[in-house]
Amino acid sequence: MSPFSVVKSGVRSIALFLNLANCLHEEREVPLPFRLRYDATMLILRAATLGMCMGVRRADRIARETAARARAMGVRAFTFGPLIHNPQAIAELEALGIHVLDPEPLERGDLMPELQGALVVIRAHGASLDAIESLHRQGAEVIDATCPRVLASQKLARRYEERGWQVVLVGDRRHGEMQGILGHTAHAIVVDSVPEAETLARSLADRSCALIAQTTIREEEYAAVIETFRRHCQMVAAEQTICPATSERQQALLDLCRRVDAILVVGGRNSANTRRLFATARDQGMPSWHIETADEVVPEMVGFERIGITAGASTPDSIVEDVESRLASLHRTMTAHG
Numbered sequence: 001m002s003p004f005s006v007v008k009s010g011v012r013s014i015a016l017f018l019n020l021a022n023c024l025h026e027e028r029e030v031p032l033p034f035r036l037r038y039d040a041t042m043l044i045l046r047a048a049t050l051g052m053c054m055g056v057r058r059a060d061r062i063a064r065e066t067a068a069r070a071r072a073m074g075v076r077a078f079t080f081g082p083l084i085h086n087p088q089a090i091a092e093l094e095a096l097g098i099h100v101l102d103p104e105p106l107e108r109g110d111l112m113p114e115l116q117g118a119l120v121v122i123r124a125h126g127a128s129l130d131a132i133e134s135l136h137r138q139g140a141e142v143i144d145a146t147c148p149r150v151l152a153s154q155k156l157a158r159r160y161e162e163r164g165w166q167v168v169l170v171g172d173r174r175h176g177e178m179q180g181i182l183g184h185t186a187h188a189i190v191v192d193s194v195p196e197a198e199t200l201a202r203s204l205a206d207r208s209c210a211l212i213a214q215t216t217i218r219e220e221e222y223a224a225v226i227e228t229f230r231r232h233c234q235m236v237a238a239e240q241t242i243c244p245a246t247s248e249r250q251q252a253l254l255d256l257c258r259r260v261d262a263i264l265v266v267g268g269r270n271s272a273n274t275r276r277l278f279a280t281a282r283d284q285g286m287p288s289w290h291i292e293t294a295d296e297v298v299p300e301m302v303g304f305e306r307i308g309i310t311a312g313a314s315t316p317d318s319i320v321e322d323v324e325s326r327l328a329s330l331h332r333t334m335t336a337h338g
């Protein structure tokens, strides 16, 4: 079976699908039976790995179950901050009755009467211990959808700190995941660049330092920070906490780029990993588009024999399917009208 999912715009899809398993392994070489039908078709190929990662998919499922439970109980339901970086998915959850709770007032310790008796889902990025305690204090039931990988980072940070190590978190200090892990420690410090790491490592030269990376940063960025700490500090433990979800999607996109003429990247414009996929496609010299929904499919996208689709780690399956269908139907329409 081919590693790619295939949608074909045209009528002879079964015969084409049978040939495709072979031809997709052949880089850009296409077996003759397939080529004969080529000008009547457009191939839409999906990256072997795309769309929601394990942690986001799990959080999305938990949020939907919670929305249903809240409706049955007649209580309000919230997610602690936006569940995922995708506006359409958030709108869908809102329609199910699960609203986004702004974490800031809660972290300031403000009283929020709407939380009494409410169900609150902690998103995949996690939350600080203070925030969770505040939710309990205000009468909310907390449903933890923190990604197991992020939970593991939180646990590591606490353990190192209990043993007297200086915990250094490597990543974007404004990111919810970093904020959550920080809030599981008393003295952790965040660095998000090599120059910052250089200054901090010099000041911690006589300390034992435990490095923990944000799950979504690039391996090279983390390696450079590790190297900086090893140059300056006597004792450095570098935990391998980067999640493979991002690099798997990147690698699958590179494989896809070798097999298609253009790329569509589907996902929120506020999703960093989606934007990185788009940058990778452009770096490969491919005609590429970053779209959020099927409404952004335009005729220029169907002027190719093979178009590839990938999607960020927070893009729901339904949006990818809508985009595929829209491409296929637009191609059919344009072919019918010459």
Ligand code: SF4
Pocket (backbone or CB within 6 Å): 053, 054, 055, 056, 124, 125, 147, 148, 149, 150, 215, 216, 243, 244, 245, 246, 313
């Ligand atoms: S990217 Fe990895 S760590 Fe982050 S939510 Fe997805 S599976 Fe979890």
